[in-house]
Amino acid sequence: MSQPAGIPYNTLVVAAAVAAVGFAAGVIGSFGVLRRRALVSDAAAHATLAGVVAAFLATGRRDLPTLLAGAFAAAVLALGGLVVIRRFTRTRDDAATAIVLGVSFGLGIALLAGISARGIPGAGGLEHFLLGHTAALTAGDATALAAAAALAVLIVWLGLKEATLVAFDPAFAAATGWPVALIDYALVTLMAAMVVVGLPAAGAVLVTALVVIPPVTARLWTERVATMVPLAGAIGLVAAVGGVATSNAVPRLPTGPTIVLVAAGVFSLSFFVAPRRGWFARRRAAVDAARALAERLRAAAAGEQTAPDPRGA
Amino acid sequence: MNLVPGSEGGFAALHAWAIATAAVVAAGCALVGTLLVVRRMSLLGDAISHAVLPGIVLAVLAGGRPGGFAVLGGAVVAAVVTVLLVQALRSEGGVAEDAGTGVVFTTLFAVGVVLASALARRIDLDPSCVLYGVLEFVPFDTVAVAGLEVPRAFLTGVVVLGLVGAGLAATWKDQVFAAFDAEAARAVGVPVAAVTTGLLAATALVTVASFEAVGAILVVAMLVVPAAAAELLVRRLAWMAVVAVVLGVAAACLGYMAAYRLDTSAAGMIAVVLGLEYAVAAIVAPEDGVLARGAARARLAWRVRCEDLLARLWRADEARAGPPAATGPGDWAAAAWLRVSGRIVRDGDRWGLTAPGRAEAETVVRSHRLWEAWLGRHVELPLDHLHPPAEWIEHHLGADVRRRIEAEVGGEESDPHGRAIPRERGRPNA
Incomplete structure (x- = not known):
């Protein structure tokens, strides 16, 4: 690989990995957003912090695979908590999501603060999982993240038909004998996995944006899933790479917020200029419709006065 | 209050002020949270608590102090902007409400974090305060009230609790009506939109009042968890509000003390205690609890x-x-x-x-x-x-x-299998 002047190899590998993670997040987030699970993934994302810290406490290691394994376990536990609340109480889903999010994040904060108060050696850097920090990623970590992202995309590609069907018409899918609940769990678990893979880049607090904003943006541009999914991936890729580059350029700026801001920029632009669903297109369509109506009314009025009724004579 | 045996009174007083501040903001959050939970607006509370951050940062930049009154206005504006944006995304772009909420609050929170980082040298706003508050330092920032040094955050909390409590008490009937049957309420002339806006403004106020104590994210636990637990325990809305406030205040006190014993974040432990309260409520609630059922x-x-x-x-x-x-x-x-x-x-x-x-x-x-x-x-x-x-x-x-x-069945004497139907006891068959 020829190397651009001044950019170290490690930075390039990390950038490539972040691009892969952004793409995968957009792809998998598409199904989550279509299935209305955007905020469920947020609860899982906030829970990952406790998992990261608990993994460090349990093993004494702070290599990325260990910490992310803990994060994934915590995300799955959070989703399990949602299922338990739904099954055993009459608390409604929105409150259940907020409970899991708030309490699990509080636990993560308490664990993190407890560790730093005790000055446990090697704990430094865990707080980077709050808002994201790619500068410390090694090439090996980055490669592993990229591989995980690729695996997630592969799984979705293999289950594309099922995921699409369940996302759009769960009732029909159930009626025709698909294991809807199972596919739904698989989808939500995949969302949780994606949130975990995005964690080093975007942080627990904002990683949801990585799986939510690109699909919502892509949805503005197209009505077709086959177009929406890769487009969401592309937007996620642009946001992730753009965000990492920006935060690298500004000292002490965490990566997560910059990724979100790049994604939000693409979203805002799309919101106005997208064909058909964009604000300008809608305005133009409304004006055109009004004009066409006025034209027809005028023609009708003129016709009554001058031209004979074609059906008449 | 003798948290620290053998310590001098001044040290214990600091803890007492911190606990009092946590209790006051928890009470305000629980009160507002009750209505948010029954109106299925819990996640809007979550969104607002994230989204007030840029409003707070800008207000601090303009010379306000975190926890001071000047910041309250900025946060209320940010909250209203959040809600209007989510509504606009839905009506103008066809973006589903949960996805729109996800877009808006992550974006506004990111704006707030970037502003706070970029302006870190010019403003007094620690990024960790943004995330999980600095309840432990609250007693050191005081203002003199009638000769007594009172923590600024406590004062803000009391004023906000008074405002929100008075506002809810004055509009209670309309709030209840709008919560349970918005259509009917609108039909008989209850200003549902105004009632809802008032609730959102109250959410923003308690969020900002809690900001310094527990940060932007754990507010969602203080808003939703006590109310959700109370909903399992009692049936009537007014009692639900009372129980939620009691649970919130209890969690604030217990959480602070647990954090002191375990040497960790008070805000984090308050959220954990709230979670435990909810779990206990879900198990032992008289009618809806796992045990009762x-x-x-x-x-x-x-x-x-x-x-x-x-x-x-x-x-x-x-x-x-x-x-x-x-x-x-x-x-x-x-x-x-x-x-x-x-x-x-x-x-x-x-x-x-x-x-x-x-x-x-x-x-x-x-x-x-x-x-x-x-x-x-x-x-x-x-x-x-x-x-x-x-x-x-x-x-x-x-x-x-x-x-x-x-x-x-017309006084049928036997069932379809031909067996006699026994007569009702205490009265002969007709």
Whole structure:
């Protein structure tokens, strides 16, 4: 690989990995957003912090695979908590999501603060999982993240038909004998996995944006899933790479917020200029419709006065 | 308050102020959270708590202090902007509400974090304060009130609690009406939109008041968890608000003390204690708790088993057959209980029904056969399909329903299998 002047190899590998993670997040987030699970993934994302810290406490290691394994376990536990609340109480889903999010994040904060108060050696850097920090990623970590992202995309590609069907018409899918609940769990678990893979880049607090904003943006541009999914991936890729580059350029700026801001920029632009669903297109369509109506009314009025009724004579 | 045995009074007073601040903001959050939870707006509370950050940062930049009154306005504006943006995304771009909420609050929070980082040297706003508050440092930033040094955050909390409490008390009827039937409320002239906006403004106010104590994210726990726990414990909305406030204040105190003992973040521990409170409520709640519902299910299963046993003995008598064989330990237990409660007797090597037992058995069999008769008349079912539904419903029909079914089937004397329907006890068949 020829190397651009001044950019170290490690930075390039990390950038490539972040691009892969952004793409995968957009792809998998598409199904989550279509299935209305955007905020469920947020609860899982906030829970990952406790998992990261608990993994460090349990093993004494702070290599990325260990910490992310803990994060994934915590995300799955959070989703399990949602299922338990739904099954055993009459608390409604929105409150259940907020409970899991708030309490699990509080636990993560308490664990993190407890560790730093005790000055446990090697704990430094865990707080980077709050808002994201790619500068410390090694090439090996980055490669592993990229591989995980690729695996997630592969799984979705293999289950594309099922995921699409369940996302759009769960009732029909159930009626025709698909294991809807199972596919739904698989989808939500995949969302949780994606949130975990995005964690080093975007942080627990904002990683949801990585799986939510690109699909919502892509949805503005197209009505077709086959177009929406890769487009969401592309937007996620642009946001992730753009965000990492920006935060690298500004000292002490965490990566997560910059990724979100790049994604939000693409979203805002799309919101106005997208064909058909964009604000300008809608305005133009409304004006055109009004004009066409006025034209027809005028023609009708003129016709009554001058031209004979074609059906008449 | 003697948190630190042997310490001087001033040190304990600092803890007391911190706990008082946490309790006051928790009370305000729980009050507002009650309405958010019953109106299914919990996640809007979450969104607002994230989204007020840029408003706070800009207000601090303009010279306000975190926890000071100047910042409250900025946060309320940010909250209203959040809600308007989510609505605009839905009406103008067709973006689903949950996805739109996800877009708006992550974006605004990111704006706030970037502003706070970029301006870190010019403003006094620690990024960790943004995320999880600095309750431990609250007592050091004081203002003099009537000669007493009072923490600024406590003062803000009290004022906000007063404002929000007075506002909710003044509009309580409308709030309740809008919460449970917005359509009807609108129809009779309740200004639902204004009521909702007021609730959102209240959410923003308590969020900002809590900001310095617990940060932007854990506010969602203080808003939603006490209210959700209270909803499991009591039925009436007013009581729900009271219980939520009690739970919130208790969690603030216990969480702070636990954090002190464990040497960790007070805000984090308050959220953890809230989670424990919710878990306990979900288990022990009098009607909706896991235990209560399990007990109700067990009671029903036991009653069904006893009634089935009585009915089997009655049918055996009717058919002049020997006593039915017990099928398992459950039956032996039921038989023991029925014997103790005087409904069956041991008669040599067989069981016999006593008068009360016979009456109860007849009621069950009567329900069963009436239902079969009704099904046979009104539903096209083969004869061998009538038994299972009747076997289930025989335990659930009251005397009134039985009379109405009897009238419906026209005083039929026997069920579709040709067996006599026992008469209602206490009154002869018409």
